[in-house]
Amino acid sequence: MEKVNLTGFTQEELEQFAVDHGEKSFRGRQLFSWIYQRKATDFAEMTDLSKALRNKFQDLATIGQLQIAEKSPSPASDSIKYLFRLHDGNLIESVFISERNRRTLCVSSQVGCALKCTFCATGKLGFKRNLTAGEIVDQVICVERDTGLELTNIVFMGMGEPFQNYENVIQSAYLMKHENGIAIGARHIVISTVGIIPALYRYADEGHRFKLAISLHSPFNDDRQKLIPVSAKYDVDKLVDAVKYYMKKSRHRPTFQYVLIDGVNDRMRDAHGVRKLLQGIPCKVNLIPYNPTVPAFKRPSREHVDQFARWLMPIHAPISVRWSKGDDIEAACGQLAGKFVKAPEMV
Ligand code: SAH
Numbered sequence: 001m002e003k004v005n006l007t008g009f010t011q012e013e014l015e016q017f018a019v020d021h022g023e024k025s026f027r028g029r030q031l032f033s034w035i036y037q038r039k040a041t042d043f044a045e046m047t048d049l050s051k052a053l054r055n056k057f058q059d060l061a062t063i064g065q066l067q068i069a070e071k072s073p074s075p076a077s078d079s080i081k082y083l084f085r086l087h088d089g090n091l092i093e094s095v096f097i098s099e100r101n102r103r104t105l106c107v108s109s110q111v112g113c114a115l116k117c118t119f120c121a122t123g124k125l126g127f128k129r130n131l132t133a134g135e136i137v138d139q140v141i142c143v144e145r146d147t148g149l150e151l152t153n154i155v156f157m158g159m160g161e162p163f164q165n166y167e168n169v170i171q172s173a174y175l176m177k178h179e180n181g182i183a184i185g186a187r188h189i190v191i192s193t194v195g196i197i198p199a200l201y202r203y204a205d206e207g208h209r210f211k212l213a214i215s216l217h218s219p220f221n222d223d224r225q226k227l228i229p230v231s232a233k234y235d236v237d238k239l240v241d242a243v244k245y246y247m248k249k250s251r252h253r254p255t256f257q258y259v260l261i262d263g264v265n266d267r268m269r270d271a272h273g274v275r276k277l278l279q280g281i282p283c284k285v286n287l288i289p290y291n292p293t294v295p296a297f298k299r300p301s302r303e304h305v306d307q308f309a310r311w312l313m314p315i316h317a318p319i320s321v322r323w324s325k326g327d328d329i330e331a332a333c334g335q336l337a338g339k340f341v342k343a344p345e346m347v
Contacts, residue, residue, distance in 0.1 A: 007035055007064030007141070008134020010171070011178065021060060023053070029180070035063055036137075036181025039145045064138040066092075068146065072329040079326035081336075082143060086111070086135060090128055093336040094139040094158055096147065097325050104153040107139045108336065109169050110160025115194060117228050119261060121293040121337040122159045130165040136172035140182055151182075155190045157213075159336050162191050163199035173210050186210050192257065194228050195239045204246035213255040213286070214243060218265045219273030227265070240277060247282070255284040259333075260305055262290070262298040271311030278315060285312060285319045291332040 006014065014035075015028030030048060034040040043049075043058045066084035069091060073080045078098035085091055095106040113120070114127035144151055154176055156162040162169040173189050176182045186209035193199070194215045203212070216236075218224040225232045231239075243254055256278065260266045278285070287309060290299040300308070309319050324332030 003060060003062045005062045005064065005134055006031060007138050008132055008136075008172070008175070009035075010175065011180065017061075021056070027053070031057070032178075033180055036141065036175065036178065037183075039141050041065060041145075064134060064141060066135065066138050066142050068142065071146075072331070074326045074329045074331065076328045077325040079329070079331055080147075081326060081329050081331035082139075082146075084139065084142065086131075092131065092135075092139075092159055093331075094143060095326055095331040095336070096143050096151075098149075099325070102153055103147075103149055103151050104155060105140055105143050105151050106155050106157045107136055108158035108160055109136060109156055109162045109165050113160050114164060115161050115228065115230050117194070119227060119259065119290065119294055119297050121335050124294075125159075125337055130168060131160070133168040133171035133175065136168060137175045137182070140176055144182070151184060153188045153190075154184055155192060155213075157190070157192045157333065161194060161196070163193040163196040163203075166199055166202070170206075170208060173208075177210075190255075194230060195234055195242070196230075197234050197238060197242045200239075200242040200246055204242075204249040207249065209250070209252075211252065211255070212243075212246065213257050214239070216256045216258050216274070216277075218270060219277045220270075223265060223270075227259075227261075236277065240281070243283075244281065253282050253284060255286050257286045257288060259288045259290050260300050260308060262300040262304075264297065266300050266304060266308050268311055271308055275312060275315050278317060281317070283317050285315065285317050287319065287321045288333055289321065289323060291324055291327055291335055293335055293337075 011032045014031045015025040018027035019025050034046050040046060043054045046054055068082060069085040070083040071080060080096045082094045083091055090111045092108040092111055097104045110130050111128035112125040113122045116123045176184050176189060177186050190211045190213050192213040217227050221236050224236055289305050290297055292299055305321055312319055326332050
């Protein structure tokens with residue numbers, strides 16, 4: 001019989017697992033706390049279970065564990081890029097970023113990505129498969145175990161499009177939030193999406209409390225499609241309607257992310273377009289100066305980034321600029337591409 005991997009199970013599912021094997025349901029709650037809070041790697045560590053029960057679980061099940069294939073600490077910033085090997089040999093990356101009293105993990109939601117955004121390194125890999133909820137939450141568990149630190153924030157900004165792996169992403173986010181486990185508040189977990197419109201409506205209707213970040217990158221449909229090919233299906237005005245619907249339901253302000261690429265989407269007319277599009281919407285705008293991964297695209301100068309922010313200014317939304325950490329170890333936004341496939345244009 002193949003053993004079941006319990007990492008990724010909810011508390012209720014673990015209770016059911018215990019009951020299914022003739023144990024009391026509170027045994028499931030003990031397993032939950034050992035896996036997510038105490039980050040056990042082995043049933044043998046579970047000292048509040050009898051030896052016989054530990055052996056029984058050992059015969060039936062396994063606990064997570066991604067393998068750390070490689071670890072690159074950044075000398076220039078307090079960040080570490082992890083390359084994890086999955087049970088089937090696929091590789092994914094996560095980035096740990098420490099700044100002041102925040103410890104953030106940028107997690108992957110898929111092996112590769114299907115969206116093929118023209119400026120993004122992950123997009124060049126193509127799509128391999130969705131991660132399970134267990135593989136997503138295990139990135140958090142492994143990094144907390146490896147660093148010995150508790151994370152304070154999670155961003156779904158690693159490899160993949162979270163809203164194309166909707167159920168597993170939501171389940172993993174609840175596992176990160178659960179108070180008997182990892183216990184990171186919903187407002188400290190950010191799901192980043194290019195704006196898959198049906199998924200946005202679903203997210204709004206289901207009433208989840210995790211923060212949303214929408215990758216906008218251009219206010220104009222034709223330019224946006226060149227950067228994010230999948231947006232051909234999602235008109236930018238309809239995207240804004242979906243975001244407004246989400247805001248009405250959740251009473252939360254989303255963040256619009258905007259990667260600034262020299263001469264491509266950083267002109268005055270782009271800034272004016274963004275202002276017009278987002279006028280009157282209570283949101284935040286996060287500008288990300290492009291981290292070069294594709295030779296055709298360049299990062300604008302620091303002065304120009306400031307200029308673009310000034311052009312946006314009358315928008316009445318807080319504007320921030322994200323100068324990525326960890327670019328010296330290729331761990332900055334959009335630089336995650338694993339080591340396993342090098343697309344021809346990247347080598
Ligand atoms: N698929 C999700 C998560 C991707 S990564 C999304 O698109 O939102 C998170 C952010 O990094 C996205 O806004 C993405 O557009 C941005 N990004 C991708 N490549 C980048 C690069 N080379 N430089 C700067 N930001 C990049």
